[in-house]
Amino acid sequence: MDIRHLNYFLEVAKYRSFTKAAETLHVTQPTISKMIKAVEEELGVLLFDRSTKHIELTDAGRAILVQAQQIVHSFDHLASELADVMEMRKGTIRIGIPPMTGAPFFPAVIAEFHRLYPGIRIRLIEEGGRTIEREVENGSLDIGVAVLPVNEAQFEVLPFVVDDLKLVLHPDHRLAGRESVRLEELRDEPFIMYREDFALHEMITTACIRAGFRPNIAYSSSQWDFISEMVAVGLGVALLPQTICRKLDPGRIAAAKLEAPAISWNLAMIWSKDRYLSFAGREWLRFARTTFCLPQPTQEE
Incomplete structure (x- = not known):
């Protein structure tokens, strides 16, 4: 059994599917099934219960999962540290980005970074902000984009956008044409909201409760363009970042x-304070500071 076997095992455990794991790893489903079977035979235990629609870890599989994660994580750190020592400007950065933030800020930045560092691969994972925080914490992601505040005892933090949410609504809505609207005036409105794994879902819900009501969530989505289209056809109101609102058609959506x-x-x-950050990750942060015109650190990351 080698590190590749453990990586295959972890991917199957993550997706609870041989097919999905095979797609992620870019191998055939029979290949990954054969590899897992070989590990089970070597260890003399069943790692997965295959009797249900979605395979589940057995007790033995759950016991091995923790150790496998630690071994793979240590191996990844060893490879990153060796690459740093050898000054090999190669590697992979796993960056988590909420769908709300990807298009407005990152395509041009990533393109320029790739031009400067063609040997460094950026792997983008789209998730909600709360999921990204968990995955940065457990090492599944190297760097994440999150909505502040976050736990600064746990994470290093590099702020790069300061913005406010705006109310968006159909042009025929009773509140359309107003320059400003108080949150409490939305008490009886159907909200088109972000999914629960988005930090903004919690922030908006908390703000509404403090204003004296719980939002009536009619629809939920992870995509700002889908949210805005539902507003445009009169299905409800939404709160979108001002940066996003600049992209909307004022003839179809009022703000x-x-x-x-x-x-x-x-x-x-x-990024995690307790985990090694690779050369590639540190280069990305240095590049981001320059691109977003952010203050440089007083000491090395």
């Missing part, structure tokens, strides 16, 4: 400043 309270949308790149 107003939100007040009492205003809700901030402040973004930061985060």
Whole structure:
């Protein structure tokens, strides 16, 4: 059994599917099934219960999972540290980005980074902000983009966007044409909201409760363009970052400043204080500081 076997095992455990794991690893499904079977025979235990639609870890599989994660993580760190020592400007950065932030900020930045560092591969994973925080913490991601605040005892934080949410609504809505709207005025409105794994879902819900009501969530989505289209056809109101609102068609969607309270949308790149950050990851952060015109650190990351 080698590190590749453990990687295959971890991917199957993550997706609870041989087919999905094979797609992620770019191998055939029979290849990964054969590899897992070989590991089970070598260890003398069944790692997965295959009797259900979605395979599940057995007790033995769950016991091995923790050790396998630690071994693979240590191996990855060893490879990264060796590459740093040898000054090989190669590697992979796993960056988690909420769908709301990808298109407005990152395509041009990634293109320029790739031009400067063609040997460094950026692997983008789209998830909600809360999921990204968990995956940066457990090492599944090297760097994540999160909505502030986050636990700064746990994460290093590099803020790069300061913005506010605006109310967006159909042009025929009773509140359309107003320069500003108080949050409490949305008490009876159907909300088109972000999914629950988005930090903004929690932030908006908390702000509404403090304003005296719980939002009536009619629809949920992870995509700002889908949210805006549902607003455009009159299915409800939504709160979108001002950066996103600039991209909307004012003939189809009205926007107003939100007040009492205003809700901030402040973004930061985060990475774990307790995990090694590769040369590639440190280069990305240095590049991001320059690109977003952010203050340089006073000492080496």
